[in-house]
Amino acid sequence: MKISFLINNIYGIGGTNRTVINLAEALAVHHDVEIVSVFRRTTATKFEISPRITVRALVDLRPGSADHTAAGGDEPSEVVPRQEEFYAQYSRFTDARIIRDLERTDADVVVGTRPSLNLFVAGYTRDGALRIAQEHMTHLGIPAAVRAEMARVYPRLDAITTVTEADARSFMENTPIPGISVVGIPNSVPEPSVPPSDCTHKVVVSAGRMHHIKRYDLLIRAFGELADEFPDWQLRIYGDGGEAGKLRELVSELGLAGRALLMGGFSPIESEWAKGSIAAVTSSAESFGMTLVEAMRCGLPVVSTDCPVGPREILHPGEDGFLVPNGQVDGIVWGLRRLMADEPLRRAMGAAALRNGADYDPSAVAARYVALFEEAARKRAAAQRGYRSPGSARRAGGGVLTVPPVTLGAATVDVTTDDTGWLRFSADGPGEGRRRWQFTLRHKPSDGERRPDLPLRTSRKDLDNGATRYSAALTPSAFDALGDGRWQVAMSAPNVAPVHMKAGVRDTRALIGARARVIDRPPTGPIAWNLPYAQPNGRLMLRTVLREEHVECTEVDVDADTISLRGVLCGGLRMEPGAQFVVSRRGRHARNVAVQVGILGRQSFRAEVPLRHVVDLRLDRWEDWDWWLQPDPYDRRKVRVCHLLEDFHDVKSAYVYPSVPLAGEEASEFAVVHPARPVWVRPYCSASGAMAMNVVDR
Secondary structure: EEEEEEEEOOOOHHHHHHHHHHHHHOOOOEEEEEEEEEEEEEOOOOOOOOOOEEEEEEEEEOOOHHHHHOOOOEEOOOOOOOOOOHHHHOEHHHHHHHHHHHHHHOOOOOEOOOOHHHHHHHHHHHOOEEEEEEEOOHHHHHHHHHHHHHHHHHHHOEEEEEOOOOHHHHHHOOOOOOOOOOOEOOOOOOOOOOOOOOOOOEEEEEOOOOOOOHHHHHHHHHHHHHOOOOOOOOOEEEEOOHHHHHHHHHHHHHOOOOOOOEEEEEOOOHHHHOOOOEEOOOOOOOOHHHHHHHHHHOOOOOOOOOOOOOHHOOOOOOOOOOEEEEEEEEHHHHHHHHOOOOOHHHHHHHHHHHHHHHHHHHHHHHHHHHHHHHHHHHHHHOOOOOOOOOOOOOOOOOOOOOOOOEEEEEEEEEEEEOOOOOEEEEEEEEEOOOOEEEEEEEEOOOOOOOOEEEEOOOEEEEEOOOOOOEEEEOOOHHHHHHHHEEEEEEEOOOOOEEEEEEEEEEEEEEEHHHHHHHHHOOOOOOOOEEEEEEEEOOOEHHHHHEEOEEEEEEEEEEEEOEEEEEEEEEEEEOOOOOOOOEEEEEOOOEEEEEEEOEEEEEEEEEEOOOOOHHHOOOOEEEEEHHHEOOOOOOOOOOEEEOOOOOOOOOHHOOOOOOOOEEHHHHHHHHOOOOOOOOOEEEEEEEOOEEEEEEEOOO
């Protein structure tokens, strides 16, 4: 059986793309599968797709493509209703491309994936193919005019699916299609490649696009009500989108800087779910609840708002999580408190979530789709003379679930860290052949002095699917060779250029405990830290830290007129009475201002930032002052205060602190602008991990 999925843009991101790929991968074990993307704006897909699935585009919108100026491109679509969300993307030109492809397709089954495309599938797919409509949106969320067009055209379909049973009922009640039933089949989520959470890390995790429908504001407010009761817990929200700025302001307003972290986008996300002990889903509406199932498959109990559809069909309240009233902070507080306060309950519910999440495995969901296709074929054969049912699966029995990438550059590298300095690398590439590839770390210096490449002893294993699995370990003995810097993770072989590898799963959960131990018992020798991360282009990098002395910032408090910090000193230097916290102005007009710190024991300290001094000493409207610790007042050596020892890379974006406004009563001797106007002082962590502060006249 050949199955063709028609999708808007498989090269982008989004829940529909992810679930279509999951289903396509599972179906491709026994069937020929293709994904036809209407649009293509980038060369590579954001989500990994195995080469056994054919991916092709109908309209190429990459720079330089002739499709940008094709005839009919500026004329409105005659198929897509004006009220449809993506109406503006379609034109008479795109209509023609889609219709031509559907009329000529050799697929046995064509599956549309949104209302606009389902209208094409219903109206123009060749007669010999089954026509299936997938509806990923909540039915009543589709504009009435679009639903009216669906009612007119959908009778030519063979089957319609929704992602929940509740939405299937809604569809049949509000837009009945004569002779066609609507079937609820959930989205699928693959089994994670990382071990499940043990529910001991005091982290609440949420993930999804930064959109008002996700109601992260409710989650942040709920966490804020629990922050004093559970001071050692942290909230991490993963995702990108337009609401991020407002949410950062809310975090600052509630005094949750450093406690509620906006982590940005992260892929693959499974390693970050597994770092948590509780998952939170606070959406006002969900068409399904992909993130909820993702969290369950990583062993997390879930606190979810009771949306009209979605979560109530997934969760078993009291068994693997809690459903709480939609749109209410108090309910979210109740659910989070129950789990935050009770580790045995978290563990028990996490184990149940892991068991129940297996119901959404792609193989199980794919089997339901195959049964749907076969039933649709039987109905078509009974009603249409001459119709030939699709062939059976091309393989009997268990097929190979994965196939190797076409090239080594298309492979991804998974990395696991532990708290003793070990990193373990693994990648499945194409069959090796005569070349002997090995993992190699290649230094990317910031100062022009490049360290030698560091080859890693690499083992190779031939897999049943024709791939070669490469494995290597980076041991603590490599710290001296790595030093302090950034390294590409590459594969190298004799007489060929090294291949900078793509990042896969980065399981760095062990670093959470490692950081806690450093803060509790600062080492008296050199500090070393290895952190894998992905560049914006998806390539795998390694951030290495090796310092004889290091000051790790552990807390920054900002109130109405004060900034204070806590930190620990690591290395051979000792905290002496009279130790000083020093702020140092950058640039031509360097200036130091020092205050004595309070020594808290175990090499830890607390300091108040001398705000009034740096404001009075201003020479420019924007100044940056770096933070240092001078452990011994009789020794001029200073150590930079940093925030480096984390389990994630982008500390600068995650830890965003509010500004302190200061207004003086008299003109400063040096300031360019009269300090009676507010001067804003804001602490921040730089991209390199060093702590500093802006002093800005706005």
